[in-house]
Amino acid sequence: MSKPIEPFDRWHKRYPKPERGDTPCRCGTPQQPLHPSADHGRGHRWQARYTDSAGKEKRPTFATWQQARDYLDKVLTEVERQTSRDSNPGSLPVEYFATEMMERRRKRKKNTNTCDTYESHLRNHILPFAGHRRASSLRRPDSMAFVDYLLDKEGLDSACTVVQIFKTWRILVHYMLDEDVPLPANIVARIDLPDVTPRVKVALSPGQVAAVAAAMRTVAPRYEVLIWLGACAGLRQGEAFGLKRSQVAWKHDLLHIEEQRQRGKAVRLKTKASYATLPVDHFLIERLLHHVSQFSEPEPVSPGAERRRRARGYAEPPDEGLIVTNRHGRPVLISDFHQKWRKAVKQAGLPDRTRFHDLKHFYTTTLGGSGKHDPKTVQALSRHAKFSETWDTYAHPPLAVEEGMVTVFGTTFSHIDAPTTSLRNGATFVACAASAS
Structure with a gap:
């Protein structure tokens, strides 16, 4: 992949031949004359030429040199990033995979509330802890250290919240594993998490x-x-x-x-x-x-409130x-x-x-x-x-059953004689005598 230094000028020849009749146009100056090409004045002048990560040549055009230059800077950075990702995904930072994971979830229209929760966990806890780290450098002790980091963090007093944030961390780690980042298989396995008191449901009458x-x-x-x-x-x-x-x-x-x-x-x-x-x-x-x-x-609403609404351009829902x-x-x-x-x-x-x-x-x-x-x-x-x-x-x-009556067992054992009850030293003994055959 070659990276051009400047956007390509479609309207003018790069190598003119005056001996063959090429004459300058009005676009240049006496010091820097420009010779028109066959496309002179047709379409956008500036062309951003590059080769994408799949090896296909791209040539989008733009009206100004600066637009073409800005586009090249943006797209070539992404091409280099993608090329680096394909050749060695582990060299990319954790933040890259976190951003990519959320973009994919949004694109696939996953549950909005769940996506918002993941993004909050990533932005406020996971990325400050490990967002700058090279993905392949993560190890199992990092997962244990992350739990300690959350437990020591001010404002995180709920063990349930710590567990939920760790679940987002585990989802991110599994995503990186699926993207061929070389990570240990046990990186999030058997991590000692704080005990969570189960939520007590309120049984309403x-x-x-x-x-x-x-x-x-x-x-x-x-x-x-x-x-x-x-x-x-x-x-x-x-x-x-x-x-x-x-x-x-x-x-x-x-x-x-x-x-x-x-x-x-x-x-x-x-x-x-x-x-x-x-x-x-x-x-x-x-x-x-x-x-x-x-x-x-x-x-x-009152007439006064209605006037204030109209004054600020209020639109009826x-x-x-x-x-x-x-x-x-x-x-x-x-x-x-x-x-x-x-x-x-x-x-x-x-x-x-x-x-x-x-x-x-x-x-x-x-x-x-x-x-x-x-x-x-x-x-x-x-x-x-x-x-x-x-x-x-x-x-x-x-x-569901407190008002019910259980009678099925009496029917099941109806062929057995009734029990005899005796009292010995204050204790009750129940004996069932089988009928003689």
């Missing part, structure tokens, strides 16, 4: 759900229906924010779950299993109808058909709702650790404990990708 809904009615009436969407349809927070009027089959008691809202923008749902046409109790449809009849428009919006008629933001949720939880007397997601736990538990739906139906209604998630993570067996 119907009375507690009704209480937090009533509290939200006083804190922010526009958001009350979100409580019922979580408790009676199992919608996640973003899914409840993104539900549209057109996605409700009002006469058939169905919800079409098709998108969620994050930062006010429509994004894909969590998993493929999240997309569903969901049958719901008519109780919820009545709550939705009541909400739409009261809160389908933004809240009115477009009607996206969302069932729940904020008081301005725009999509609900998690920061705004979270503030209202904490107030409602406190006012309802619920535990401080109660999350909106606990409403989904309540939904699945109520379905499972009703006795009207088989387990696989509960999984489908809860829109869980795996059956184990339905019961191990969300369902609360004690709540």
Whole structure:
């Protein structure tokens, strides 16, 4: 690959031949005459000639010399970088692979929240620790030192946060291994991480759900229906924010779950299993109808506020058909709702650790404990990708069975004689006598 010193001038000959009739044009000067080529005055004058990393010759053109020079500086740097990467990827810094990994994830439209979390971990913790390091120089002690670095860092008081950041580090290391960086196979294996106390789920009762809904009615009436969407349809927070009027089959008691809202923008749902046409109790449809009849428009403002809006060029938000919006008629933001949720939880007397997601736990538990739906139906209604998630993570067996009666074992052993009970020294002994054959 040859790197040209200057952009190529298409309009003028590099080696003119005056003896063959080449005469200067008006573009030059008496001291530096320029002789026109066959392309003189046609198209852009300056050509950036280079060969890419695949060996193909490129010749883009530009109107000015400076534009062509800037383009060459940029593209040749990238070509050299790519060539170096192909020949010896381990010589590149960790920061290069971190940037490339996130660019690929964004390009493939991976979950937005997950990408934002990875970028935050990389920017605030991983790159300050090892971003300048040559990738192939990393060893297993570096992973152990990274954990110690996080534990000693001010502001990182949660062991759960340290573990989550280390998971991002492990994903980056695996990405570098996949990109042929020569790293030890055990570089992130068997690293001693801090113990994480499991999150204690709050098992809500119907009375507690009704209480937090009533509290939200006083804190922010526009958001009350979100409580019922979580408790009676199992919608996640973003899914409840993104539900549209057109996605409700009002006469058939169905919800079409098709998108969620994050930062006010429509994004894909969590998993493929999240997309569903969901049958719901008519109780919820009545709550939705009541909400739409009261809160389908933004809240009115005073004449003075309206004048100030017009003065600063305020534009009315477009009607996206969302069932729940904020008081301005725009999509609900998690920061705004979270503030209202904490107030409602406190006012309802619920535990401080109660999350909106606990409403989904309540939904699945109520379905499972009703006795009207088989387990696989509960999984489908809860829109869980795996059956184990339905019961191990969300369902609360004690709540589901505490009102039930177990009688199957008496039927199973009905052919055995009734037990005889005797008391000896205060102890109870149960003996089963088999009938004589």
